[in-house]
Amino acid sequence: MGNLVQKYLKQTAVYWAPTGQDGYGGFTWATPVDVSCRWTDLIQVISDAMGKEIISKAWLLRDQPLLKDGMVWLGNLASLSAAQKANPRLLSDAYMINGVNAIPSRNVRFTVYKIFLGEKK
Secondary structure, three states: OOHHHHOOOOEEEEEEOEEEEOOOOOEEEOOOEEEEEEEEEEEEEEEOOOOOEEEEEEEEEEOOOOOOOOEEEEOOHHHOOHHHHHOHHHOOOOEEEEEEEEEEOOOOOOEEEEEEEEOOO
16 A cells, blocks of 8 residues: 555554344444544445445545444544453544445555444344
């Protein structure tokens, strides 16, 4: 990945990758990690993979994809308690990833990923 995209990814978010379902209609997550991004708070209507309209509360740009149904919080791991690291649902401003769009550059030398964030499920 060229420095062109990375120079704009100056914010840090905490990402919990989805690992499965918890048996109660929710999800379980991997150990959280800090990721670089460009975060934008913007409410908009998007369509999911089935064509259903959903509300996106924010979106972020990355040079690597994140997985749908993962969780993201704007901040860094050092700011979180052990309980918050173990359960992102404890953070009122953590969002679930509702969709990921890949945007290749004109010369297809790199790809930017736009990740849409919505309500927790």
